[in-house]
Amino acid sequence: CDTHQLSLHSPISSSSDATMDAIKALAAKLTVTNDYARECLAELFGTFVLLMFGDGVVAQVVLTNNGAGEYLSINLCWGLGVVFGIHAAGGISGAQLNPA
DSSP: OOOOOOOTTSHHHHHHHHHHHHHHHHHHHHOOOOHHHHHHHHHHHHHHHHHHHHHHHHHHHHHTTTTTOOHHHHHHHHHHHHHHHHHHHHHHHOOOOOOO
């Protein structure tokens, strides 16, 4: 019975190393170092998450004539949108979400 093991010098390993190097290089290029810009992007993303949950559930309930949810599901999903928006932006900017 001959078993094959993945060695450090196999083509699969060097391919995955090259992929990881490319990912690290891309991450270094996309890193935002300006604190003000990071906070603005975090607020933008947190507000986006909040609105996608909230507006999405309202559209679902309205377009199906309460067939795929009702008033309670609207309330719950808006609450989840707030929680997920705060989770997404809170560590960077404090999550002062304002969709107005």
